Amino acid sequence: MRILLVSSSETETVYLHKAFRESAHSVQVADNLRYALYLASYEEFDAIVISAVGLSLTMALFDALPELAQLPRAPSVIVALASGTAQDRARVLRAGADACFVQPYSFLEMQERMLALHRASAARSSQSAQLPIHASKLKLDPLTRDLVEDTRRVLLTKREYLLIECLLRQANAPVARDQLIRYAWPDKEDVDPASVNLVVSRLRRKLELNGFRAKVETISRFGYQLTS
Template sequence: MKQNILLVEDEKKIADTIQAGLGEYNYNVVTAYNGLEGKDLYYSGKYDLIILDINLPVMNGYELCKMIRYKDKQVPIIMLTAMDFTENKIEGFEAGADDYIAKPFEFRELVARIKALLRRADFKGAPVEEKVLKLADLEMNVDSKEVKRGSKKIALTAKEFQLLEYLLRKRGKVVSRADIAKDVWDIDFDTQTNVIDVYVNFLRKKIDKDFAPKLIHTQVGMGYILKSDED
């Protein structure tokens, strides 16, 4: 699944180059050319990472960074600027930036910084402390390994339990077969095998067939999503 990046950069040539380059790495980049436009795009979308220039028209990068950080303590923010002075870096970090890259820069370095921050964000955001996972009347206790729909206990194999836990932790989000292969089976997705579809069908028979609302949904061409069909 593509990750969304908000880029706020007033130099159109630089912005277009970054957008095109990150597109080659399968990132979806939305671009704003001034601070106010960046603010509006931030409030109207959901982003996995934000790249801000400092010298922006209307609202500068420091102000925008503070505004974003006040609303979201977790989203990674990279400051991208020509001002490579210690005081500028300190001001950027104090505004809430996670990283700082001075222009001109090696594009590979930008990509490496993005990947590192996204990995860190995934780790920090993982609901590792959540021991009881719920959706509608489906409930899973991660410690006791019990699964119930309503008052009925449901017996799952170890791999079915692992797959259901993954879907519950990603509830409300579409996950591709490649995501499931990597995160549940720890393998690269093989388009010649239907093992993932088979296990999803196993789960459907156990947690959906005799119950309402249905929870496991297929998104054609994209993967699966666990949600209540009443949502």
């Protein structure tokens, strides 16, 4: 999943960024809600996680939540408060959040709630878009980090998982190399194109050895395309 993490606390940022990345998510970090709104207006995210432990974020939270809830691509909005009562959590949800946690919270529970919201959103999108059957047979299993096609499964590395996830967003359509780099290498500012080629090469070998029909094709001078 592509996650926008919003936090003004360095401790929380380091903790959540590491936890999400270890769970094979692509993470972009913003230290304030204005910048987060800007990013979410131009880039596609599956979830926006706001760690409102700092005073500045807490004060701006209720102004930003209605705007975040109205973003055109409708990412899930998850808020973690430093403290709060049931009434505080209810107020956050009424303002536009999809889930609200209070410290000390369980990262596992937060992630499972985030995945559940993503599954529900994906199901609604598939029904409204009436995706062709052949495009829906290829999917990722976030629990095992497997790529699944019918009865075939293959375990992916974290980088392979992110790269395939990015390609799956535009299955059967070209995806620019720069877009793949931002998605699969969010922690690096300068990525050698050879690194992308290496991951793609490993993916192709895994797909071929495991009898997958899906293929990763090179689009000359542009990027790659996942053909299912």
